[in-house]
Amino acid sequence: MVELPLHASVTIFAFLARLFVGGVLLVAGLAKLKMPSNWFLQAVFGYDLVPKRVAVVLAYGLPWVEVMLGGLLLVGLWSRLVALISIGLLLIFSGGMTFNLLRGKRNECGCLQTLTPVQWKLIYRNLLLIALLLSVYTIYGVK
Numbered sequence: 001m002v003e004l005p006l007h008a009s010v011t012i013f014a015f016l017a018r019l020f021v022g023g024v025l026l027v028a029g030l031a032k033l034k035m036p037s038n039w040f041l042q043a044v045f046g047y048d049l050v051p052k053r054v055a056v057v058l059a060y061g062l063p064w065v066e067v068m069l070g071g072l073l074l075v076g077l078w079s080r081l082v083a084l085i086s087i088g089l090l091l092i093f094s095g096g097m098t099f100n101l102l103r104g105k106r107n108e109c110g111c112l113q114t115l116t117p118v119q120w121k122l123i124y125r126n127l128l129l130i131a132l133l134l135s136v137y138t139i140y141g142v143k
Contacts, residue, residue: 014139017132018083022073024129025086029066031112043110047096065089073136083136090133094126 032040041059044050050058069089072082097118100107109116116122 010135011139014135018073018076018079018136018140021083021086021129021132021136022070024070025066026070026074028112029063029068029070032063032110033067040110043108046105046107046110047100048105048107049096049099079140080137083133083140087130087133087137090126090130094123094130097123097126 037060040063041056044055044059044062045052047055066089069082069086072078073086097109100118101120101123106117109118109122111122
């Protein structure tokens with residue numbers, strides 16, 4: 001068996017992480033776009049965190065942002081910047097879920113096409129995606 005040097009292994013890991021998280025974001029965005037237009041809007045309203053006008057903009061804009069970020073990660077364009085933006089997005093999603101769990105709300109996540117209530121395992125999933133994106137941010141910044 002051929003053993004890769006540490007740098008090559010880390011680079012391969014970051015490459016696979018970029019593809020995996022890019023695929024997750026792309027699928028999540030496309031799933032939201034395939035649903036009836038008010039489905040994700042109701043999920044965003046369920047968080048009860050922003051004024052209704054802002055919620056409407058988020059509900060119609062976020063799926064496109066996810067598709068764009070996922071696509072850019074998959075093709076490898078601006079990987080470091082896209083990883084940083086994706087980390088921010090996942091932190092915001094996780095913050096909203098955490099806030100609602102702490103106040104006892106059991107609203108729908110709005111994560112994919114399923115009606116999944118907000119739960120801690122979704123936050124842990126986001127933290128895993130953030131960890132993967134941190135490897136992308138770090139490795140793609142090394143020259």
